[in-house]
Amino acid sequence: MLTDTVREDIRNFLTSRRARLSPHQAGLTDFGGRRQVSGLRRSEVAQLAAISVEYYTRLERGNVGGVSEEILDSLAAALQLDDVERAHLAALVRAANTPHRATDRDGGALHVRASLQQILDAMTGAVAFVRNAHLDVLATNQMARALYEEALDTAEQPPNLARFVFRDPRARRFYRDWDGIAHDAVGSLRTEAARTPGNTDLADLIDELVSCSTEFAARWDAHDVEYYRSGQQSFHHPAVGDLDLDYDALEVPADQGLTIVTYTLAPTAPHASAFLGLQQNSLIPRRGTAHDNQ
Structure with a gap:
């Protein structure tokens, strides 16, 4: 029960x-x-x-x-x-204290409005994507596709960041602070699981990760919770090298469970040249990835 x-x-x-x-x-x-x-x-x-x-x-x-x-x-x-x-x-x-019925997508919307995609596309100087509360990536701009090419390169649709962190070995190279992003991912899912206890899709994702990753299982059992708001994230991009980017997570009031995540960098900050390289890299046509049609 x-x-x-x-x-x-x-x-x-x-x-x-x-x-x-x-x-x-x-x-x-x-x-x-x-x-x-x-x-x-x-x-x-x-x-x-x-x-x-x-x-x-x-x-x-x-x-x-x-x-x-x-x-x-x-x-x-x-x-x-x-x-x-x-x-x-x-x-x-x-x-x-509240009766709950099982539901498959509470907090895990799978579609974004056209106007949200237009907002992402207008953000040409920032990495920007929309994710749901399950950490599925639902929409991206060009720079996000350039930065997250490996995470988006998956047969599983939509791409899920928790799966990438815990099931794709490339994630340990991509996230220079892998422990930190792993902690945040589990904490975010733990927070959402409490908010939507009848969410069967989220429960299935958690069961999958617990069974496939001892790292996830140990962190899940710790019962730590997180809310991804703002800070700095360290990446290693295979084409442009190290990037320390400032991130902000902006909830979309009109679409419950959806969040716009942005990564930016001041022009005078360290790794500014690499960020410029990422901007230039984003203009190169990508090979077939999950989000090329967005």
Whole structure:
């Protein structure tokens, strides 16, 4: 049952969050001696959250009916959750308290409007693509096709960035910080899984990656969550070399689950000449790839 799965996710998430905190990190006095748990005890979390041990134990078991926002805030503070983790916990609680029916594409739209493609095409000085919440790449501009040629070069349609990261050996060369992008990809999928617990297509993707990649399986079991917003990503492009690009993820309000991702670089920044080379490379007709018809 979906509800049982969500309750298990709540249990694992709360357990993993308290396991990462020592009493010292939580501001508690550690009286020494052998501790039988990794990180905080349930009683210590309850103390920090100003709730009873019995109530916290019930919450950690996934019995979250009627839990208030104030209690969630107290738990978030006690466990030192960041904003993304706090939102993830709230999404799990909502999912546990709301009946869900199975659906195959919730958050995983497969088409983009023509006007979105026009926006991408107008961005001639930036890498830009549209992805859904499953990390499927649905539309690209010329520079994105030049940068992501290897990721787009797949028989699986639409191309999926998580599959590329964990199942294509070229990804470890392409992403110079492979560990970082792997962490972000799993964290993004974990966040979406909490938001759409009845999403069978997403569940199938996760099951595929868990079964095919021990790296993915280990990261999935860590219950870390991420929200891809902005920052810097380091690439190695086979034609132009190293690129350290600034990225921004822009949600599309009119199309739930769709995000425009852009990569840019200041003209005076390091690797500016390589970025210029990528722009020039994008004007060369590509060999047949998944997105040549866009």
